[in-house]
Amino acid sequence: MRRTCVDMVHRLAKKDERVVFIGSDLSPGLLAEMKxxxxxxxxxxxxxxxxxxxxxxxxxxxxxxxxxxxxxxxxTRRCYEQVALDLCLxxxxxxxxxxxxxxxxxxxxxxxxxVEDIAxxxxxxxxxxxxxxxxxxMARLMEASLDWPHPIYIRLGKGGDxxxxxxxxxxxxxxGLAREAASSEPVVLISTGVMTARALEAxxxxxxxxxxxxxxxxxxxxxxxxxxxxxxxxxxxxLCIVEEHSLIGGLGSAVLDTLVNAGQCRLPPIRRLGIPDRxxxxxxxxxxxxxxxxxxxxxxxxxxxxxxxxxxxxRA
Amino acid sequence: xxxxxxxxxxxxxxxxxxxxxxxxxxHLRRLILRGLEGGNRGHVGSSMSLVExxxxxxxxxxxxxxxxxxxxxxxxxxxxxxxxxLALYALLVDKGYVDAGELDxxxxxxxxxxxxxxxxxxxxxEASTGAxxxxxxxxxxxxxxxxxxxxxxxxxxxxxxxEINEGSVWEAALCxxxxxxxxxxxxxxxxxxxxxxxxxxxxxxxxLTDKWRSFGFAVSETDGYDIARLRxxxxxxxxxxDKPLAVICHTIKGKGIPFAENQPRWHHHSxxxxxxxxxxxxxxxxAG
Numbered sequence: 041m042r043r044t045c046v047d048m049v050h051r052l053a054k055k056d057e058r059v060v061f062i063g064s065d066l067s068p069g070l071l072a073e074m075k076x077x078x079x080x081x082x083x084x085x086x087x088x089x090x091x092x093x094x095x096x097x098x099x100x101x102x103x104x105x106x107x108x109x110x111x112x113x114x115x116t117r118r119c120y121e122q123v124a125l126d127l128c129l130x131x132x133x134x135x136x137x138x139x140x141x142x143x144x145x146x147x148x149x150x151x152x153x154x155v156e157d158i159a160x161x162x163x164x165x166x167x168x169x170x171x172x173x174x175x176x177x178m179a180r181l182m183e184a185s186l187d188w189p190h191p192i193y194i195r196l197g198k199g200g201d202x203x204x205x206x207x208x209x210x211x212x213x214x215x216g217l218a219r220e221a222a223s224s225e226p227v228v229l230i231s232t233g234v235m236t237a238r239a240l241e242a243x244x245x246x247x248x249x250x251x252x253x254x255x256x257x258x259x260x261x262x263x264x265x266x267x268x269x270x271x272x273x274x275x276x277x278x279l280c281i282v283e284e285h286s287l288i289g290g291l292g293s294a295v296l297d298t299l300v301n302a303g304q305c306r307l308p309p310i311r312r313l314g315i316p317d318r319x320x321x322x323x324x325x326x327x328x329x330x331x332x333x334x335x336x337x338x339x340x341x342x343x344x345x346x347x348x349x350x351x352x353x354x355r356a
Numbered sequence: 357x358x359x360x361x362x363x364x365x366x367x368x369x370x371x372x373x374x375x376x377x378x379x380x381x382x383h384l385r386r387l388i389l390r391g392l393e394g395g396n397r398g399h400v401g402s403s404m405s406l407v408e409x410x411x412x413x414x415x416x417x418x419x420x421x422x423x424x425x426x427x428x429x430x431x432x433x434x435x436x437x438x439x440x441x442l443a444l445y446a447l448l449v450d451k452g453y454v455d456a457g458e459l460d461x462x463x464x465x466x467x468x469x470x471x472x473x474x475x476x477x478x479x480x481x482e483a484s485t486g487a488x489x490x491x492x493x494x495x496x497x498x499x500x501x502x503x504x505x506x507x508x509x510x511x512x513x514x515x516x517x518x519e520i521n522e523g524s525v526w527e528a529a530l531c532x533x534x535x536x537x538x539x540x541x542x543x544x545x546x547x548x549x550x551x552x553x554x555x556x557x558x559x560x561x562x563x564l565t566d567k568w569r570s571f572g573f574a575v576s577e578t579d580g581y582d583i584a585r586l587r588x589x590x591x592x593x594x595x596x597x598d599k600p601l602a603v604i605c606h607t608i609k610g611k612g613i614p615f616a617e618n619q620p621r622w623h624h625h626s627x628x629x630x631x632x633x634x635x636x637x638x639x640x641x642x643a644g
Contacts, residue, residue: 060504080504086534091493091527098497101475101483102428102505106497121487122524126494129484130475 041234042199044175045137048182049107050074053081056186058103064092064110066139089114093122093134100132105186111145112138112154112195116161124164127191131166134191141171141195141233142284143320143329150319154195158232159289161193162262168213169262171195171233174203177259180211188213197234198326204237216265218272219243221254227344228276228308230256230269232291235282238330241337242282242344249345261294269298276308278351280344284335287314311347313340367606368577375581377612381407385612385640387446387459393633395463397626398471400616401609403442405580406514406545409605410435412586413512414447422452425479431509432498434483436491437516437545438472439624445469445478453480489522491515492542496532499540499600512590514543518550521559526571532600533572540600541590542573545580547609553620568602580607613639 046061050071053059060081061071075082085092089110096106108115115138116123127134138157145152161169168190172178178196185192192213209217219240221227227246231239236257243253256272258264273279273295281292292312299307315333322332330336334343377385384407392398410433414420418431435444442462449456454468458478461467468477472486483494495513502509515525532540544564552558561567568575578585589603609623610616613636628636 083500085531086527088527088531090489090524091496091531094490094493094524094528095497095500095531097483098494098499099501100497101494102498102501104501104504122490122493125484125487126490 041172041175041178041201042139042196044178045182045194045196046071046109048179052182052186053078056105058105060099060104060106062092062096062106062108064089064108064114066109089119090122093119094126096134097122097126097130097132100134101130105133105135107135107137109137110139111152112141112157113152116154116157116193120160128164128166131190133189135185135194136192137194137196139196141197143326144198146326146329147323149323150321153320155284155315155320156286156289157193157195158261158285158291159293162289162294166190167262168192168260170213170260172205172259173234173236173257174201174205176203176207177205177211180205181213181259184211184213195233201234202237204240211259214260214263214265216256216258216260216268218257218268219255221252223252225275225277227251227253227278227280227348228256228272229253229280229282229340230258230273230291230295231282232258232261233284235284235335238335238337238340239282242340245337245341246344249341251345251348253344258291261291264294264298266298266302269295270302270304273299274304274306274308278311278344278347279308280311280313280340282335282340283314284330285314286317287312288317290314309347309351311343313343371577371606372579375579377581379643381411382612382640382642384411384443384446384450387449387456388442389636389640390456391442391445391459391462391469392628394460395471396628397463397624398442399439399624400613401547401549401619401622402437402440402516402624404611404613404616405547405607405609406437406440407443407446407611408581408583408586409514409543409545410443410447412583412590414451416587417590418512419509422480425453429507429509432482432495432511434485434491434495434511434513435473436485436513437488437519438485440516440545441469441471441473444473444481448478448480451480454478488516488519489524492525492528492532495540495542496528496535496537499532499537500535502539503537508539510539510541510592512541512543514545516550517544517546517548517555517561520544520561521550529568529571529573536572536598537600538592538597542568542600542602544602544604545607546604547607549609549618549620549623551623564604568604572599573602574599575602575604577604577606580605581611
């Protein structure tokens with residue numbers, strides 16, 4: 041996904057002179073071909089997050105579309121005021137590519153984890169927030185980003201993620217996707233980013249247990265696809281929102297805001313799976329931490345099955 | 357040295373900031389006063405301090421067209437110390453970017469001129485500033501954009517001395533030096549007073565010229581009220597063709613209002629009494 045994302049910057053730059061790349065102390069040789077081909081549109085700057093955001097704003101004010109890239113937590117937290125004022129207040133077409141969103145940097149500890157990035161980016165007016173599921177969907181997002189007039193936060197996964205997106209579903213910023221269920225009152229699993237692959241797997245496990253589950257994928261968290269949520273969520277037998285993010289301010293909050301703001305007084309039974317409100321205190325790999333927070337497919341399926349069983353008991 | 361002068365630095369040898377204000381300078385300050393009266397508030401000291409910096413830029417240096425504020429080939433001027441916006445508004449009114457009547461609605465509901473300048477609200481404002489330490493990075497981006505687009509536009513960024521406490525300013529300075537942005541000019545309104553008091557006591561900046569020089573800038577210092585010297589300092593000179601330029605302007609906070617000059621408490625003021633307003637008007641009235 042990461043490779044595809046930066047390769048797409050080069051590809052877009054070839055066809056559109058407005059595209060520039062600005063990195064903040066990334067891997068040696070990143071986009072070397074682009075640098076050789078168009079040195080005035082490839083900038084590798086120092087560890088200066090505040091400056092690269094302002095610099096991107098200045099270039100965007102004069103007609104460029106800068107793609108700024110560094111580690112997710114640094115491109116969101118470290119330079120939050122620059123993102124808010126230089127980019128969002130001016131409503132400029134700058135793209136922020138955040139490497140290692142969520143728990144990707146698990147072995148490096150809490151300084152490098154980005155588990156509230158979606159929350160703080162969502163809070164900013166004019167900001168568009170995205171987390172695609174795989175490399176193919178990333179290519180579609182990058183293509184669509186060229187004509188999007190607002191700032192975009194692009195959350196990257198680790199890379200090597202299974203390809204679950206399908207070209208026939210198309211891609212439109214702000215439009216969610218559904219893998220439908222057969223029944224009229226299914227379990228509805230809602231997810232974003234690389235968690236959608238896990239949500240699909242959890243749905244398959246549930247199917248083996250005779251529980252019909254639909255999966256909604258939101259590659260765009262802001263603006264969120266209100267119509268899809270309002271069409272699918274209220275009829276759910278159980279609504280389960282799964283995210284590799286703090287339970288504060290992420291996908292779960294966006295979905296619930298949508299339901300409540302639309303005046304949905306009768307909400308379905310809801311389970312929210314994500315990262316609790318505390319700093320992550322252990323290491324290992326991304327999968328280890330996902331398991332620690334109950335976010336692996338068998339755990340998701342078990343939580344949902346239990347929830348349904350408890351509800352049955354409560355009704356009886 | 358009396359207690360009122362505590363913390364006040366002496367100027368570098370051969371430099372003064374005591375030039376008398378001519379009628380044009382008083383006229384521009386009267387526009388500032390109109391805004392202060394309109395909103396009954398404002399950064400008095402911070403605005404009065406930098407009038408001549410902006411006057412020289414807009415009168416003599418900038419390539420600009422008030423009838424076409426977004427002219428792509430224009431030079432850019434960013435007031436990074438956004439709290440000094442009344443001075444910028446005065447110049448934009450004077451040049452015809454915006455009606456003087458807007459000054460009467462400074463900071464008021466329905467007005468376009470806020471307590472910090474906003475791009476898109478007042479024609480001629482290049483960037484929304486107010487939070488400090490943002491303008492130089494934006495200027496770096498604009499200077500790189502001009503270079504890439506093969507435009508010979510210059511970019512001027514006016515900063516306060518308190519503002520350059522911000523680390524982001526020095527990130528931007530590193531970047532400007534690295535890219536040898538000869539089309540970028542960083543200007544410091546060095547009145548030696550920040551919000552909390554004299555800079556020498558709050559956060560000493562000296563040796564300031566050495567700092568900018570060490571970041572890769574060609575540096576000059578000037579009396580912030582000497583029109584000819586300001587003009588020379590802002591004009592591109594042959595010895596800085598491959599370096600960004602930094603111009604340290606020695607100024608006086610509150611310049612032109614005797615009771616506000618060099619007084620930290622006049623950084624910002626609100627709820628003006630009729631007596632204070634009368635005194636300010638008197639100080640700025642046309643000669644003769």
